[in-house]
Amino acid sequence: MLRVFGAAAVLAAGVIAPAGLPGAPALAAPQGVVANDARLAGDRERTRFIADLSKKVDVHVYALGNPYRVIVDAADVHFQMPRGIGKKQRGLVTAFRYGLFAPGKSRIVLDVRGPFLIDKYFVLEPRDDQPARLVVDLVPTDEKTFADKLGKAKEARTKASAVPLPQAPKRPANAKPIVVLDPGHGGVDPGASSANGVAEKGVVLKFGKRLKEKLLATGRYEVYMTREDDTFLPLKERVAIAQKKGAGLFLSIHADYFPAEIDDARGATVYTLSEQASDAEARALAAKENFSDAIAGVELPEESDEVVANILIDLAQRETKNRSVVFARSIVGELAAKGTLHDKRLRSAGFRVLKAPDVPSVLLELGFLSNADDEKQLTSEAWRDRMATSVTAAIDGYFNKRIARSPF
Numbered sequence: 001m002l003r004v005f006g007a008a009a010v011l012a013a014g015v016i017a018p019a020g021l022p023g024a025p026a027l028a029a030p031q032g033v034v035a036n037d038a039r040l041a042g043d044r045e046r047t048r049f050i051a052d053l054s055k056k057v058d059v060h061v062y063a064l065g066n067p068y069r070v071i072v073d074a075a076d077v078h079f080q081m082p083r084g085i086g087k088k089q090r091g092l093v094t095a096f097r098y099g100l101f102a103p104g105k106s107r108i109v110l111d112v113r114g115p116f117l118i119d120k121y122f123v124l125e126p127r128d129d130q131p132a133r134l135v136v137d138l139v140p141t142d143e144k145t146f147a148d149k150l151g152k153a154k155e156a157r158t159k160a161s162a163v164p165l166p167q168a169p170k171r172p173a174n175a176k177p178i179v180v181l182d183p184g185h186g187g188v189d190p191g192a193s194s195a196n197g198v199a200e201k202g203v204v205l206k207f208g209k210r211l212k213e214k215l216l217a218t219g220r221y222e223v224y225m226t227r228e229d230d231t232f233l234p235l236k237e238r239v240a241i242a243q244k245k246g247a248g249l250f251l252s253i254h255a256d257y258f259p260a261e262i263d264d265a266r267g268a269t270v271y272t273l274s275e276q277a278s279d280a281e282a283r284a285l286a287a288k289e290n291f292s293d294a295i296a297g298v299e300l301p302e303e304s305d306e307v308v309a310n311i312l313i314d315l316a317q318r319e320t321k322n323r324s325v326v327f328a329r330s331i332v333g334e335l336a337a338k339g340t341l342h343d344k345r346l347r348s349a350g351f352r353v354l355k356a357p358d359v360p361s362v363l364l365e366l367g368f369l370s371n372a373d374d375e376k377q378l379t380s381e382a383w384r385d386r387m388a389t390s391v392t393a394a395i396d397g398y399f400n401k402r403i404a405r406s407p408f
Helices: 007-013 143-160 200-218 235-245 280-290 305-315 318-337 372-378 381-404
Strands: 033-042 047-053 059-064 069-075 077-079 093-102 105-112 116-124 132-140 178-183 222-225 249-256 269-273 347-349 361-368
Touching: 033 093, 047 093, 059 116, 059 143, 069 116, 069 132, 077 105, 105 132, 116 143, 178 200, 178 235, 200 222, 200 249, 200 361, 200 381, 222 235, 235 249, 249 381, 269 280, 269 318, 280 347, 318 361, 318 381, 361 372, 372 381
Parallel strands: 033 077, 178 222, 178 249, 249 361, 269 347
Antiparallel strands: 033 047, 047 132, 059 069, 069 105, 093 105, 116 132, 269 361
16 A cells, blocks of 8 residues: 555555556466566657457446546456556556456456547457457547547446445354455555565455454364455455454455655554544555555545545444444554554544444554565565464454453
């Protein structure tokens, strides 16, 4: 999770990291279409995006605004792109990235610097020694024309993507508590990456799987993960999974990142939900995390900051917030005793992924990918095992306290 300061920096930094970096879980040998290279051509009057494919594939291409993006969706495309591709700007495109968006669905996202039109797009059959090619041509336009073109298609997509509020299943009073683990990012959204190219999405997935093993080994819990592989999941769907499962705890797992000029930040940090951020860094971190959907090409809700803040307060009922704080303190206590914390304070901000009104929810930053020592730990199986043991103890402590001291 890239730590930045200020909304403008969040938007600028959050949209340029391509997927497919080292540190992501290895994929099985591809059986479908393979995309192995991509490039930009042209200038600001006409910009062309070209991707080389192993064979022709059907694509769905459309535009999104706020921020300006081109979305290219296709089924069963496996990306084997050169490392670092997608970061260079050219013409209207400032960056592009790619990855799994859902099971069996692949996505390419182009970030565009201003209002634009998709002039045309097509996929060419392979010919002679040339691969199949996906081509997307963009031209500039004015804001009114862009908005008009978005029109009804945008409204239809918004309705289609609406997720109804899930109802938690009825369970017997003596049922095991349910814990939902949420490895952040995934697929088309790689999250932060270290100087060595270790991607956050892979680090947190490996930790989530180890923590699940530890929790199941206690025999005390039912444990579910929001994602088990390198697939993207929108923030609202992560929340919905916790609610649908009837979770007693929800833990969102991330790995932080500080700007290059701050090289001594290391250790874990624990966050809960609040209307007012505990500090400027927590506010910037929440803004970046909440921008994850935009990075993956999900249409963002058009809400003012005031409306979002009110929703967060309305959703986060007092009892749920209190239980979240108790859980957060349990994690801090365990990690502080082992000297693995960056900050012993409980920090908070308006994280969308923590907004389930009926599920105690905490976001855990395992460490800093920007710190070489933390990077070594985050990629160490032995460290992962020790950290998972500590978090398991914290979860045990939370549920023991609830049993001993109702209502917590």
